[in-house]
Amino acid sequence: MASHLKNLSDFSHTTVPSAEPFKFGIVVAAWNADVTGKLYEGAYQSLIANGAKEENIISVEVAGSYELIAAADILLTRRDLDAVICLGCVIQGETRHFDFICDAVGNGIANVGLKHTKPVIFGVLTTDNLEQALDRSGGKHGNKGDEAAITAIKMADMAHNLK
Numbered sequence: 001m002a003s004h005l006k007n008l009s010d011f012s013h014t015t016v017p018s019a020e021p022f023k024f025g026i027v028v029a030a031w032n033a034d035v036t037g038k039l040y041e042g043a044y045q046s047l048i049a050n051g052a053k054e055e056n057i058i059s060v061e062v063a064g065s066y067e068l069i070a071a072a073d074i075l076l077t078r079r080d081l082d083a084v085i086c087l088g089c090v091i092q093g094e095t096r097h098f099d100f101i102c103d104a105v106g107n108g109i110a111n112v113g114l115k116h117t118k119p120v121i122f123g124v125l126t127t128d129n130l131e132q133a134l135d136r137s138g139g140k141h142g143n144k145g146d147e148a149a150i151t152a153i154k155m156a157d158m159a160h161n162l163k
């Protein structure tokens with residue numbers, strides 16, 4: 001369902017498992033920091049609100065969304081984590097660079113998750129303009145950071161229950 005038809009932050013807390021047992025990584029891109037900072041706050045606060053311990057959340061910043069791929073791989077290689085949340089904001093410019101970045105980041109993040117058999121959550125806004133990004137990072141359409149955190153909790157819980 002398109003974001004404008006739903007609020008990215010509408011969740012029934014009765015359907016979200018406790019995050020207490022799990023360890024999370026959050027990787028956030030510095031490009032479009034006015035947006036990604038809000039995504040980060042949404043993700044971090046959603047993890048805490050659902051029981052995650054502060055000491056079980058490791059956060060790192062990278063230059064741009066393209067670097068989310070390597071950072072997620074490094075985190076999963078060097079830390080024992082249950083899920084990694086990747087947060088970024090890619091906004092269309094004048095050239096086709098947007099297309100290459102978005103395709104690379106989507107495929108790259110998916111491949112890191114498969115490499116490590118761990119949930120790596122795609123919390124990257126890919127918008128036509130800044131307004132669309134602001135609407136989805138704490139604006140009228142909610143916060144994709146919230147959505148990414150809830151997804152990470154659900155995936156970590158699913159994996160835990162299959163052990």
Ligand SMILES: Nc1c(NC[C@H](O)[C@H](O)[C@H](O)CO)[nH]c(=O)[nH]c1=O
Pocket residue numbers: 029031032063064065066067088089090091092101
């Ligand atoms: N234009 C945007 C970028 N571009 C930078 C790339 O992500 C990358 O850092 C660079 O190509 C060096 O590898 N990144 C975003 O996150 N958002 C953009 O709108």
Ligand SMILES: CC(=O)[C@@H](O)COP(=O)(O)O
Pocket residue numbers: 090091092093094095096097098099101
């Ligand atoms: C997604 C990008 O890299 C893009 O914002 C860069 O802008 P431009 O295509 O005008 O160089």
